[in-house]
Amino acid sequence: MKFSANLGFLWADRPLPDAIRAAKAAGFDAVECHWPYEVPVEEVSAALAETGLRMLGLNTVRGNTAKGENGLSALPGREDDARAAIDQAIAYAVAIDTPSIHVMAGFATGDAASEAFRANLSYACAQAAPHGISILIEPLNRYDAPGYFLTTTEQAREIIARVGAPNLKLMFDCYHVQLMEGDLTHRLRALQPVIGHIQFASVPDRAAPDRGEVNYAHVFGVVRDMGWPTPLGAEYKPGGDTDATLGWLKDLRG
Ligand SMILES: O=C(O)[C@H](O)C(=O)CO
Numbered sequence: 092m093k094f095s096a097n098l099g100f101l102w103a104d105r106p107l108p109d110a111i112r113a114a115k116a117a118g119f120d121a122v123e124c125h126w127p128y129e130v131p132v133e134e135v136s137a138a139l140a141e142t143g144l145r146m147l148g149l150n151t152v153r154g155n156t157a158k159g160e161n162g163l164s165a166l167p168g169r170e171d172d173a174r175a176a177i178d179q180a181i182a183y184a185v186a187i188d189t190p191s192i193h194v195m196a197g198f199a200t201g202d203a204a205s206e207a208f209r210a211n212l213s214y215a216c217a218q219a220a221p222h223g224i225s226i227l228i229e230p231l232n233r234y235d236a237p238g239y240f241l242t243t244t245e246q247a248r249e250i251i252a253r254v255g256a257p258n259l260k261l262m263f264d265c266y267h268v269q270l271m272e273g274d275l276t277h278r279l280r281a282l283q284p285v286i287g288h289i290q291f292a293s294v295p296d297r298a299a300p301d302r303g304e305v306n307y308a309h310v311f312g313v314v315r316d317m318g319w320p321t322p323l324g325a326e327y328k329p330g331g332d333t334d335a336t337l338g339w340l341k342d343l344r345g
């Protein structure tokens with residue numbers, strides 16, 4: 092199995108280029124992040140070139156976080172802001188050769204939000220396609236993000252079908268899916284054609300995957316048997332020194 096370190100959480104206490112180097116030293120096969128925009132692309136590119144790791148994904152900005160915004164693309168009336176965030180993410184992704192962008196929906200509900208989200212996703216997919224970039228949408232759980240527009244894989248699957256763009260995919264974060272829907276391995280297999288990236292963390296505490304209610308040794312085996320080709324994203328909160336939480340990776344590596 093190959094694993095990607097999500098640097099939004101792992102080594103988040105270090106500057107992003109140093110976090111990339113730490114992921115390499117720890118044996119990860121790739122990295123991904125949340126919001127890298129404060130860091131000059133030259134610094135990130137240099138760290139990626141030095142380590143040989145690829146940055147697999149990044150997120151669109153959340154918007155006005157002081158006001159509690161958590162994404163813009165499902166907010167009716169905020170299309171200009173949402174598309175500026177999409178443009179920004181594509182430009183950054185192109186500069187560091189990142190193959191996928193998570194377009195964040197935001198806190199919203201109702202038909203107008205659905206229409207706004209689909210229209211902004213169509214825009215994102217059209218802008219990203221010439222660069223070979225996939226657009227990801229990710230259901231978030233109702234405990235961490237109450238009121239978030241996108242909460243289930245079933246909802247995501249319907250949106251993906253209605254938008255109808257080949258580069259629109261599902262971010263299957265096992266942590267969120269377990270909290271909202273469960274039945275992880277059936278869902279992974281059934282949704283494989285629309286999944287663009289897989290992430291994981293223990294449930295319910297979002298820590299390293301060697302604890303909690305999900306048996307990740309089993310889940311990883313199912314993903315391997317599916318022939319899943321790309322690294323799985325370790326997106327968990329280490330709660331201190333990241334290196335001290337990597338027993339699961341060492342055990343898997345043997
Ligand atoms: O929280 C998550 O699971 C996401 O993957 C994210 O990108 C930030 O909300």
Ligand SMILES: [Mg+2]
Pocket residue numbers: 229264290326
């Ligand atoms: Mg996630």
